[in-house]
Amino acid sequence: MASTSKFILAIDLGTSGPKVALFSTQGELIGSEFQETPVILLPNGGAEQSPAVWWNAIDTACKRLLAKKLVSNDDIVAIANTTQWSGTVAVDADGNAIENAVIWMDARGAPYIKKIADGFPKIEGYGLSKILNWIRLTGGAPGNSGKDPIAHILYLKDVRPDIYQRTYKFLEPMDYIGLLLTGEFAASFNSITLHWMTDNRDIQNVKYHDGLIQLAGIDRAKLPDLKPANAQLGTLRREIASAWGLRADVKVFMGSPDLHSAAVGSGAVRDFEPHLYVGTSGWMVCHVPFKKTDIFHNLAALPSGIPGRYLLTNEQESAGGCLQYLRNNILFPQDELSVGEKPANVYQLLDQMAERTSAGSGKLIFTPWLYGERTPVEDHLVRGGFYNQSLSTTRADMVRAVFEGVAYNARWLLKYVEQFNKRPVESINMVGGGAKSNIWCQIHADVLNRPIRQVKDPIEANVRGAALLASAGMGYLKYDEIGTHVKIANTYTPNPDNRKIYDELFQGFLAIYESNRKIYARLNRMH
Secondary structure (H helix, E strand, O other): OOOOOOEEEEEEEEOOEEEEEEEEOOOOEEEEEEOOOOOEEEHHHEEEEOHHHHHHHHHHHHHHHHOOOOOOHHHEEEEEEEEOOOOEEEEOOOOOEOOOEEOOOOOOOHHHHHHHHOOOOEEOOEEHHHHHHHHHHHOOOOOOOOOOHHHHHHHHHHHOHHHHHHOOEEEOHHHHHHHHHHOOOOEEOOOOHHHOOEEOOOOOOOEEOHHHHHHHOOOHHHOOOEEOOOOEEEEOOHHHHHHHOOOOOOEEEOOOOHHHHHHHHOOOOOEOOOEEEEOOOEEEEEEEOOOOEEOOOOEEEEEOOOOOOEEEEOOEOOOHHHHHHHHHHHHOOOOOOOOOOOOOOHHHHHHHHHHOOOOOHHHOEEEOOEOEEOOOOOEOOOOOEEEOOOOOOOHHHHHHHHHHHHHHHHHHHHHHHHHHHOOOOOOEEEEOHHHHOHHHHHHHHHHHOOOEEEEOOHHHHHHHHHHHHHHHHOOOOOHHHHHHHOOEEEEEOOOHHHHHHHHHHHHHHHHHHHHHHHHHHHHHOOO
């Protein structure tokens, strides 16, 4: 690289830990590092993480990456930030986290959403006038599952009033990391969306709505002021710049949550051009030229990371997390039957097993609802499992069935994405850790019956998107050029020989949900 080249340090705080990467201002990946962080699962649907552990992991990963001297630190001109979405960090006036972060998996706030959304007549669990007002102003509404920040805050207000009273600001994880980097309290137009207290009708001027804040019963003073996603949040704090060996004038950009960043890092930035993300969770989203909502299937066009654009958003709770569960809890748990540590190349071995197993896994069906579901059904009580198991079912069948079950879920979602857009999807860019697997890309192509375009360096999609958005914000490239800076590694076309078996099993997949959802509700209802 010539010395005239400039670089961006991008941070992506995912649920499994932060990935940090260096990119050129043209989107070329220079190097990356990852540091794992644990999730704390609690009774009654609780899920938390430690903000201190988050920051230590980011600091460790950044120092490790910068120590490689891949570029001159003097040529790093900006820091881009993206993180997991739909979480809540309570901080005091000095910017210190008061307690653990309540993350996107946490469902303890469900009763409080039911209370504020109640009314008559009722539709999908909401009072009709309330849901129509939420949709008109925001584009969506608080999820019944209680996993949105508005639910987290109401839960803390009721169960931990001491924390609520001590809180200066409630911040999304992304905005908390931005605070640590700059000392500035702020939220972006898109990070704030799932608080459901903003008027998003003017995409250029998202603002809080007094009536929605009053309905929520949350103090406005405890919410951060808003900035566009492409705004400069501030300058990197001097002590961090010194510790990392960076210039004192490094700019820090507001950034966007992971879903919005992946939409950019996937290269699928034109209207109606979708990408499929298979990470811990999953989604299939695309930019759209309108504000629209499908409340029945939990789909909504909300503010994008690209200024002046809307993004069709949705989420499936467990995707790659199902494979991680298979690895940690079934194949290689640490218990009395353990015979040693799990292999370092375990995912490569799982790929090999899936590849040598026939399509359909001997008609074994895996449902990936290990932590409930959000889209296309919002059902936090549904659970996953293996169905149609027999004495002839092999471990390899179970492995491939997990790959296929995640793909069936994506096919379920695809129907409603196409319905929302009123047009068929022609091909899909695939990103996230799951897209590193060639066999998983092929399975998705076969199950969805659509070409899958495997993005190069797919696991870097979030950090790449954050870097490209920051680069565009600084004027190094134009927003409409971003797609040309993302390379496609391979394209997988559907195998017609697998059409019949996957059509049959997909219908079985849907029938399993319909036949069992009431049983799951009885078994998993909170007491």
